Amino acid sequence: MSAASGPTAARSALDAAASARVGFVGAGQLARMTHRAAIDLGVSLSVLATAPDEPAVLAGATAVLGAPDDPAALASLAEAVDVVTLDHELVDGGHLTALLEAGHLVRPGPATLRFAQDKLYARRQLAARGFPTPAFAEVGGVDEVEAFAADHGWPVVLKARSGGYDGRGVVVAPDAAEAGEVLAAGGEWLVEEHVALATELAVVLARGPDGGHVTYPVVETVQDDGICVELVMPARVDARLAAAAEELAVGVAGAIDAVGILAVELFVDTAGRLSVNEVAVRPHNSGHATIEGSDTSQFHNHLRAVLGWPLGSTRMRVPVAATVNLLGGEAATSLAERLPRALADDRVHPHLYGKAWRPGRKLGHVTVLADDPDTALAAARRAAATLMDP
Amino acid sequence: MSAASGPTAARSALDAAASARVGFVGAGQLARMTHRAAIDLGVSLSVLATAPDEPAVLAGATAVLGAPDDPAALASLAEAVDVVTLDHELVDGGHLTALLEAGHLVRPGPATLRFAQDKLYARRQLAARGFPTPAFAEVGGVDEVEAFAADHGWPVVLKARSGGYDGRGVVVAPDAAEAGEVLAAGGEWLVEEHVALATELAVVLARGPDGGHVTYPVVETVQDDGICVELVMPARVDARLAAAAEELAVGVAGAIDAVGILAVELFVDTAGRLSVNEVAVRPHNSGHATIEGSDTSQFHNHLRAVLGWPLGSTRMRVPVAATVNLLGGEAATSLAERLPRALADDRVHPHLYGKAWRPGRKLGHVTVLADDPDTALAAARRAAATLMDP
Numbered sequence: 108m109s110a111a112s113g114p115t116a117a118r119s120a121l122d123a124a125a126s127a128r129v130g131f132v133g134a135g136q137l138a139r140m141t142h143r144a145a146i147d148l149g150v151s152l153s154v155l156a157t158a159p160d161e162p163a164v165l166a167g168a169t170a171v172l173g174a175p176d177d178p179a180a181l182a183s184l185a186e187a188v189d190v191v192t193l194d195h196e197l198v199d200g201g202h203l204t205a206l207l208e209a210g211h212l213v214r215p216g217p218a219t220l221r222f223a224q225d226k227l228y229a230r231r232q233l234a235a236r237g238f239p240t241p242a243f244a245e246v247g248g249v250d251e252v253e254a255f256a257a258d259h260g261w262p263v264v265l266k267a268r269s270g271g272y273d274g275r276g277v278v279v280a281p282d283a284a285e286a287g288e289v290l291a292a293g294g295e296w297l298v299e300e301h302v303a304l305a306t307e308l309a310v311v312l313a314r315g316p317d318g319g320h321v322t323y324p325v326v327e328t329v330q331d332d333g334i335c336v337e338l339v340m341p342a343r344v345d346a347r348l349a350a351a352a353e354e355l356a357v358g359v360a361g362a363i364d365a366v367g368i369l370a371v372e373l374f375v376d377t378a379g380r381l382s383v384n385e386v387a388v389r390p391h392n393s394g395h396a397t398i399e400g401s402d403t404s405q406f407h408n409h410l411r412a413v414l415g416w417p418l419g420s421t422r423m424r425v426p427v428a429a430t431v432n433l434l435g436g437e438a439a440t441s442l443a444e445r446l447p448r449a450l451a452d453d454r455v456h457p458h459l460y461g462k463a464w465r466p467g468r469k470l471g472h473v474t475v476l477a478d479d480p481d482t483a484l485a486a487a488r489r490a491a492a493t494l495m496d497p
Numbered sequence: 498m499s500a501a502s503g504p505t506a507a508r509s510a511l512d513a514a515a516s517a518r519v520g521f522v523g524a525g526q527l528a529r530m531t532h533r534a535a536i537d538l539g540v541s542l543s544v545l546a547t548a549p550d551e552p553a554v555l556a557g558a559t560a561v562l563g564a565p566d567d568p569a570a571l572a573s574l575a576e577a578v579d580v581v582t583l584d585h586e587l588v589d590g591g592h593l594t595a596l597l598e599a600g601h602l603v604r605p606g607p608a609t610l611r612f613a614q615d616k617l618y619a620r621r622q623l624a625a626r627g628f629p630t631p632a633f634a635e636v637g638g639v640d641e642v643e644a645f646a647a648d649h650g651w652p653v654v655l656k657a658r659s660g661g662y663d664g665r666g667v668v669v670a671p672d673a674a675e676a677g678e679v680l681a682a683g684g685e686w687l688v689e690e691h692v693a694l695a696t697e698l699a700v701v702l703a704r705g706p707d708g709g710h711v712t713y714p715v716v717e718t719v720q721d722d723g724i725c726v727e728l729v730m731p732a733r734v735d736a737r738l739a740a741a742a743e744e745l746a747v748g749v750a751g752a753i754d755a756v757g758i759l760a761v762e763l764f765v766d767t768a769g770r771l772s773v774n775e776v777a778v779r780p781h782n783s784g785h786a787t788i789e790g791s792d793t794s795q796f797h798n799h800l801r802a803v804l805g806w807p808l809g810s811t812r813m814r815v816p817v818a819a820t821v822n823l824l825g826g827e828a829a830t831s832l833a834e835r836l837p838r839a840l841a842d843d844r845v846h847p848h849l850y851g852k853a854w855r856p857g858r859k860l861g862h863v864t865v866l867a868d869d870p871d872t873a874l875a876a877a878r879r880a881a882a883t884l885m886d887p
Contacts, residue, residue: 149849167557420843424814453810459539
């Protein structure tokens with residue numbers, strides 16, 4: 108895409124190099140880490156932020172202050188950039204459609220975003236196209252949960268149709284009584300079989316508007332209470348399973364017309380069968396190890412993809428990269444004060460997001476490169492413990 | 498260093514995480530690329546900038562607007578940060594001494610900086626301590642140049658005692674007539690023997706306030722008219738010479754009490770002898786390949802060193818990294834417009850500095866990682882040609 112192809116010709120006086128301009132809806136850590144890549148590429152990054160202390164604004168992205176559910180704020184962002192993309196899924200598809208209709212580029216578009224917003228829609232669409240998913244059903248009342256459990260057994264998984272993330276909106280219900288309590292709280296739910304998990308994988312890929320794509324090595328993710336706590340790239344699975352996971356993700360990318368980074372989270376059950384858990388249509392936690400571990404990070408490739416530029420190599424620079432998330436504990440700790448101690452291991456790569464502490468909040472991550480997964484994981488876990496333990 | 502050890506207790510309301518604060522005198526590409534590292538480490542970066550369109554300000558570092566020769570501007574920067582460091586050498590040592598006397602941390606300090614500012618002082622001090630340097634002499638008039646040439650032969654090299662960089666202030670004079678013309682233009686000069694070069698090397702190292710240091714693999718640099726045009730890490734020299742270069746640089750670092758990144762530029766003459774050409778007491782062009790090629794970049798390690806934090810691993814992630822500078826040609830070209838074409842080679846890592854075109858100006862660089870130097874260099878040169886050729 109040439110720099111002049113955006114909907115607005117006006118450029119800031121600062122923009123001497125007529126650089127490409129990308130706008131993120133949201134200003135969290137994903138936009139923050141993309142800003143780091145934007146500096147390299149000479150891309151000018153703007154973010155729709157609700158407050159001036161959000162991670163990407165602290166990192167120096169240009170802030171457009173406003174709420175992601177405010178059509179006027181979204182229009183302000185879109186008018187300042189060549190292409191609009193997403194830091195999170197909490198934006199109304201209709202508002203994005205309005206931007207498209209006004210002549211702005213939105214990548215990914217609202218039809219793709221719906222796969223990350225509406226879990227029932229995603230399950231139905233992907234199942235209809237032959238992609239393996241856990242068994243699922245829409246539920247209105249507890250009687251439907253009981254009918255589903257009669258076929259698939261207890262426990263079942265109840266998922267909020269929309270709005271859930273990092274484990275919120277997902278409940279494992281052992282019986283009808285608990286299922287009834289969940290449904291009584293209101294909202295739209297679907298029920299899924301409780302998959303007996305061997306492991307969880309994620310495939311991160313970058314896909315351009317022309318359908319060209321590059322795939323990162325399959326990542327192994329470890330979840331705790333629905334939150335990703337650590338990951339190993341490449342996953343410790345056999346080559347056949349890794350290839351099947353990649354093929355599945357590439358198929359999903361085409362089916363949902365992803366543009367930018369797509370992360371496909373996969374279950375591997377105890378019989379070795381793959382199924383699609385969820386998709387994220389933006390840079391994703393499961394791709395954080397690509398910053399140090401891959402020739403081109405997911406953040407660089409997200410920018411390249413949404414700008415319609417050629418995609419960068421996803422080859423690994425080293426045998427293994429392991430990442431451990433820094434999740435806020437029950438008591439506040441100062442990451443800044445503890446950081447020097449964590450750096451005593453000279454292999455530790457910290458990424459702090461500039462967020463205030465809150466229990467369970469993702470405050471940063473650490474990545475370690477090594478020749479084998481045990482070494483990388485052990486060092487990353489030690490650094491995370493140094494930073495986070497009470 | 499704890500976050501509270503700086504001279505000023507006041508913090509911005511945004512600074513929720515109480516991150517460490519580093520201030521650069523200057524806002525060029527070195528501060529810009531350090532800002533990228535500061536984002537990772539959660540460090541807050543401020544820069545003393547003469548204009549709001551300087552590279553580090555465009556990247557999002559906090560700007561303190563003012564001139565580096567204005568003591569009040571320097572004091573404003575120092576009061577906003579925990580430690581002051583340098584993007585360039587164009588700052589008066591006396592002004593830095595005043596900051597030290599006011600209780601601010603300045604790393605490196607003015608005594609170290611003098612080695613990069615005053616070429617005669619550096620030659621004398623390093624020669625007196627037994628480090629190999631080209632033969633040199635102070636010159637007042639052309640008769641002294643002739644006397645020097647009688648001992649060392651023509652041509653000679655005339656160097657401005659201070660203020661020169663990127664080839665400016667360095668003249669190879671073939672005879673007394675030309676030497677006379679150079680001296681007639683005024684200023685203080687020294688004369689040096691014209692070393693018959695086999696190759697040029699640079700050693701980049703990071704050194705903390707406690708003297709602890711880490712050294713990057715020796716880099717081979719190619720200069721054109723005094724400007725670094727490309728570099729290969731590790732240098733294509735035998736292990737004995739590389740070890741001698743590293744030992745020499747570590748010795749120089751201790752002798753000048755470097756803190757932060759130190760780059761020692763070395764001559765290798767046709768007899769295989771090493772001598773010290775120049776030193777830079779800041780992140781340096783010869784270290785740019787460390788961004789992708791090394792486990793910790795020179796920019797991350799500069800921050801870690803000036804903050805007194807443990808230094809990161811300088812191990813290479815790949816066999817070879819080659820970097821080619823993007824120097825403004827005679828006619829303006831738009832890097833932003835050409836960038837997608839250069840990215841068609843998926844191994845190319847561009848770094849654009851956000852500067853307006855000017856002939857000979859360093860506008861960016863590209864790095865390519867590979868298994869061998871020829872492959873890396875050829876790909877980096879092709880990308881640079883795509884971006885810069887008329």
